[in-house]
Amino acid sequence: MAADSRPRSLRLGVWVAVLAAVLGLGVFAGVRYLFFGLAEPTPWDKPARLVDGQIQLTYDGRECRDQVDVSVEEGADQVVVTVTERVRTLACRGEETTSYDATVDLVEPLGERELVDGACGLGQFRDDARCDPDETRIAG
16 A cells, blocks of 8 residues: 555656646746736838938837837848837836837848838738838838
8 A cells, every 4th residue: 555655646746846837837927927018019100211221210109118129130122120119017007109210220221122011910910000001111
C-alpha cells in the first residue's frame, strides 16, 4: 500500500505544479495588461505630405496614450508606415481622441513606390474610412 501512495502523491504534486504555473502566467498576463496596456495600431489620415525625404502624417490617437511608435518598412515597390499606440488600460477610461502629427525619415526617396498604411492591412480596419483604397496616399 505504501508503494501506491507515493506515485499518487507524485502525480498530485505534478498537477499542483502545473496548476500553479498556469495561474501564475494568467496573473502575470492580467497584471501586464492592466498596468502596461496593449499596443494598438491606428490608421493615419490621408493624404500624407512628403517634404524633403520625410513623410509627415496626421492620425487620431487617444488622449491618454502612453507611447507611440511609427515604424517604416521600405521595399522596392512600397513603403509601409504603421502607427502603433500603447495605452494603459487603467489610466484610459474614455474613447476621447486627439489629432497628432508624426514625421518619419525615409532611407531612400519615395519615388514611384506606393505608400501604404500598415494598420489598413489589418482586418479590424476594413471598413474604416481612412483605409479607403481610393484615397490618395500622398498630397500633391
